[in-house]
Amino acid sequence: MTAPADEIRLTGMGQSPRNRREALRKLLWIGIWLVFMGNPIEDLLDGGHTAWATALGWLGLVSFVGVYLVLVFRHTARAMRLGRLAAILGALAAVALVMSLTLGAPWLVLFVYVSVSCGAVLPMRYARWSILAVTAGMVLLSVPLGRGGDLGLVVPALLGGFAMTGVRQLVRTTVELRRARATVAQLAANEERLRLARDLHDLLGHSLSLITLKSELAGRMLPGDPERAGKEVADIEQVSRQALVDVREAVTGYRRPRLAAELAGARAALSAAGIEADVPPDAPDGLPAEQEAALAWTLREAVTNAVRHSGARRCTVSVERRQTLDGPVVELTVEDDGSGAAGGTGAPGNGLTGLRERIEGVGGDLTAAPAHGRGFLLVARVPVGSVGSGA
Numbered sequence: 001m002t003a004p005a006d007e008i009r010l011t012g013m014g015q016s017p018r019n020r021r022e023a024l025r026k027l028l029w030i031g032i033w034l035v036f037m038g039n040p041i042e043d044l045l046d047g048g049h050t051a052w053a054t055a056l057g058w059l060g061l062v063s064f065v066g067v068y069l070v071l072v073f074r075h076t077a078r079a080m081r082l083g084r085l086a087a088i089l090g091a092l093a094a095v096a097l098v099m100s101l102t103l104g105a106p107w108l109v110l111f112v113y114v115s116v117s118c119g120a121v122l123p124m125r126y127a128r129w130s131i132l133a134v135t136a137g138m139v140l141l142s143v144p145l146g147r148g149g150d151l152g153l154v155v156p157a158l159l160g161g162f163a164m165t166g167v168r169q170l171v172r173t174t175v176e177l178r179r180a181r182a183t184v185a186q187l188a189a190n191e192e193r194l195r196l197a198r199d200l201h202d203l204l205g206h207s208l209s210l211i212t213l214k215s216e217l218a219g220r221m222l223p224g225d226p227e228r229a230g231k232e233v234a235d236i237e238q239v240s241r242q243a244l245v246d247v248r249e250a251v252t253g254y255r256r257p258r259l260a261a262e263l264a265g266a267r268a269a270l271s272a273a274g275i276e277a278d279v280p281p282d283a284p285d286g287l288p289a290e291q292e293a294a295l296a297w298t299l300r301e302a303v304t305n306a307v308r309h310s311g312a313r314r315c316t317v318s319v320e321r322r323q324t325l326d327g328p329v330v331e332l333t334v335e336d337d338g339s340g341a342a343g344g345t346g347a348p349g350n351g352l353t354g355l356r357e358r359i360e361g362v363g364g365d366l367t368a369a370p371a372h373g374r375g376f377l378l379v380a381r382v383p384v385g386s387v388g389s390g391a
Helices: 005-013 020-045 051-075 082-103 105-121 124-142 154-221 226-252 259-272 289-310 350-361
Strands: 276-278 314-324 327-336 365-370 376-383
Touching (some): 020 051, 020 105, 051 082, 051 105, 082 105, 082 124, 105 124, 105 154, 124 154, 154 226, 154 350, 259 289, 259 314, 289 327, 289 350, 350 365, 350 376
Parallel strands (some): 276 314
Antiparallel strands (some): 314 327, 327 376
C-alpha cells in the first residue's frame, strides 16, 4: 500500500536529497526565486560601470547567490548554530549594503534575499525581527540612492521573509514527525521482540520440562516395564509435536492459550513430576480473550516453576471470580509446599518478569512471594466484566 502523493511530497520537504535528481529538483525550487536578480544583472550588462566595477560586481553577485543557495538549500531543515548563522547573514547584509552603495539602486533587491534567508534559517523569535530590520534598512538606504519613494521591494522583502518562516516551520515539523514515527516503529519492534521472547520462553520451558521428566521416567521404566516406557515415549512425541505447533503459532502471533486446556496440562505435568495436584476441573466461563490468555500463560509458567525448581510434594491451583472495590476480577492462585522460586533464592527470573508484564498489560496485578511457612505462592488477578460462580 503506497502513501498518497501529497504525503510523499510533504515528507520530501523535510528530507535531504537522496539522489542527483532530487537535488536538482530542490535546487530548481529554490533557484526559481532568483528571478528578482534581473535588475543587478541588467545593471552589469548595460556597461554603465568601469571594467573593475563590473568585474567586482559579477564577483560579488556570484558570491552572494552562492552563499544564499547553500544557506537555504542545506539549512532550512537542518539547523546551524545561531552564532554561525548570524555571521553568515551579517556577511550577506554587508555585501548587499556595499553593492547597493557602490553600484546603485538596482542592487537593493539583494536585501530581499537577505530577508528570505533570515526567514529560512533563523528561529521564529529572531526571524521576524530580523526580517523587519532588513526591510527597514533597505527602505532607509533607498533614500540616498534616489529610490525613497519607490516601495516596490518592501512587499517582496516582507512577504518572502515571513513566507519562508512558515515553510521552515513546516519543514522542521515534518522532520520531527518523521523522527517520531521512526521512534514509534522502533519501540513497536522492541515490544514485539519482547513478546516473542516471552512466548518462546513460556512455550519451550514448559514443554521441554515435561519432555525431560517423561524421558527420565521412561528411562527408569524401560528395563522392568517396557510397555509403560513405550507409553511415556509416545507422550514425549505428542508433547514435542504440540510444542512445535505452539511455537509456530506463537511466531505468527495467532496463538491464544485457553485456561481450561492449561488446567488439564498443569494436572498432567504435576502428576508426571510426582507432585500431588489439586487443580479445578474447569475454568470460569465468559472470560475476555486477552485476560484468559494472560491467566493461561501465568498458570503454565507457575506450574513449570513448581515442577522444575520447587521440590514440592503438593501443589494447589484455584481459579475464582471475586468482587473487589475496583470491580469484578478473576483470581488465579498457585501454591506449593516446596523450597520456593528458583530453589529458594526469591529472585524474580525471566518467567516471572514476563508474567508480570502480561498481567499488567491487561490491567491486572501479579503477586509472587514465599508462602507462609514453606513453599511459594503466586496470585494473579485480572479484571472481568461480571461476577459469577467460582470455578
